[in-house]
Amino acid sequence: MRILVTGGAGFLGSHLIGRLLAEGHEVVCHDNLLTGRIANVAKHLANPVFTFVKHDVIATIRVEGPLDEIYNLACPASPLKYELDPIHTFETSVLGAENMLELARLKDARILQASTSEVYGDPETSPQVEDYRGLVNTFGPRACYDEGKRAAEMLFYEYGIHRGIETRIARIFNTYGPRMAPDDGRVVSTFIVQALTGQPLTIFGAGDQTRSFCYVDDLVDGLIRLMRAPEGTKAPVNLGNPGEFTIKELAQLVLEKTGSSSELSYRELPQDDPHQRRPDISRARNLLGWQPTVPLLEGLDRTIDYFREELDTGSLPMWM
Ligand code: NAD
Ligand code: UDP
Numbered sequence: 001m002r003i004l005v006t007g008g009a010g011f012l013g014s015h016l017i018g019r020l021l022a023e024g025h026e027v028v029c030h031d032n033l034l035t036g037r038i039a040n041v042a043k044h045l046a047n048p049v050f051t052f053v054k055h056d057v058i059a060t061i062r063v064e065g066p067l068d069e070i071y072n073l074a075c076p077a078s079p080l081k082y083e084l085d086p087i088h089t090f091e092t093s094v095l096g097a098e099n100m101l102e103l104a105r106l107k108d109a110r111i112l113q114a115s116t117s118e119v120y121g122d123p124e125t126s127p128q129v130e131d132y133r134g135l136v137n138t139f140g141p142r143a144c145y146d147e148g149k150r151a152a153e154m155l156f157y158e159y160g161i162h163r164g165i166e167t168r169i170a171r172i173f174n175t176y177g178p179r180m181a182p183d184d185g186r187v188v189s190t191f192i193v194q195a196l197t198g199q200p201l202t203i204f205g206a207g208d209q210t211r212s213f214c215y216v217d218d219l220v221d222g223l224i225r226l227m228r229a230p231e232g233t234k235a236p237v238n239l240g241n242p243g244e245f246t247i248k249e250l251a252q253l254v255l256e257k258t259g260s261s262s263e264l265s266y267r268e269l270p271q272d273d274p275h276q277r278r279p280d281i282s283r284a285r286n287l288l289g290w291q292p293t294v295p296l297l298e299g300l301d302r303t304i305d306y307f308r309e310e311l312d313t314g315s316l317p318m319w320m
Pocket of ligand 2: 078079174185186187188190191202203204205209211247269270273274
């Protein structure tokens with residue numbers, strides 16, 4: 001197949017591209033390099049079935065040749081990054097989704113949207129099932145991301161139901177692993193880099209808020225299964241690891257795993273930071289036969305090894 005991945009130079013996109021190329025597909029990557037790095041796909045640049053195009057999904061683009069599938073991943077995922085230019089973040093989600101849906105229509109391609117557990121906002125129920133409509137603030141720092149992703153889901157609904165496009169919506173919960181940008185503020189990469197460099201681990205609030213962390217290989221497997229699910233699988237599907245940890249527990253695990261003697265340093269909890277997050281993955285289990293296989297303790301080891309190596313080779317200080 002010939003497959004377009006937007007946001008392919010980012011953390012998830014680069015792992016997805018690796019898998020698709022390994023399966024023997026031709027891959028086109030569109031990315032404006034806002035939060036991604038060309039280094040993430042550098043090893044594929046000489047591959048004749050891989051093409052990189054520096055492009056912002058807000059603008060329309062003409063794509064030569066056929067496309068069978070489009071994975072729409074373009075969008076900064078870290079609050080620190082998506083809050084830097086909120087209007088651009090919102091436009092990335094909404095105009096980006098519309099442009100890609102039109103492209104899917106033109107090419108008669110299947111299209112998958114990387115949506116997010118953030119559509120549930122600060123949820124009042126746990127675990128979160130897909131039918132839960134969420135508690136989201138339209139008037140706060142996270143709104144550009146949450147509302148942009150919600151609006152994108154609405155566009156996928158309309159194009160799927162009324163314009164005959166084969167659409168897929170993955171509601172992705174916190175995912176971690178090698179190639180996370182060390183400076184993008186997400187909690188797993190931040191804690192690991194802090195622990196490995198002897199800096200205090202910055203805990204926001206009391207650290208009793210929870211997240212469920214999915215290892216990147218599991219997530220990529222879920223995305224591919226969802227894309228290939230039988231025709232008509234248009235409803236949103238949660239993809240994440242149901243194991244739930246407080247942020248303080250995560251900090252302790254990172255300290256143990258790295259053998260670091262870094263201290264814990266408490267900071268103010270950011271506005272609208274969700275108190276709990278845990279996916280109900282019954283729909284993914286039933287529809288896709290999917291469930292995560294890598295427990296947090298094992299995924300952390302692999303991620304720590306990656307950052308340790310980056311530090312040893314001197315790559316990290318250049319980014320930070
Ligand atoms: P990332 O920041 O590493 O990757 C996003 C990529 O999109 C980057 O390469 C960036 O340069 C590119 N991009 C951003 N805006 C763009 C634009 N306007 N035009 C073209 N390219 C643009 O983030 P990630 O963790 O790889 O997330 C990928 C997708 O998955 C995002 O849509 C994100 O919202 C979604 N998601 C991720 C997580 C997670 O935990 N990683 C959770 C929920 C949803
Ligand atoms: N967090 C933290 N210290 C950090 C970065 C994040 O305590 O240095 C917390 C943050 O407040 C949130 C959780 O960790 O409660 C997950 O944050 P992240 O930005 O990784 O993802 P999101 O908030 O989008 O789930």
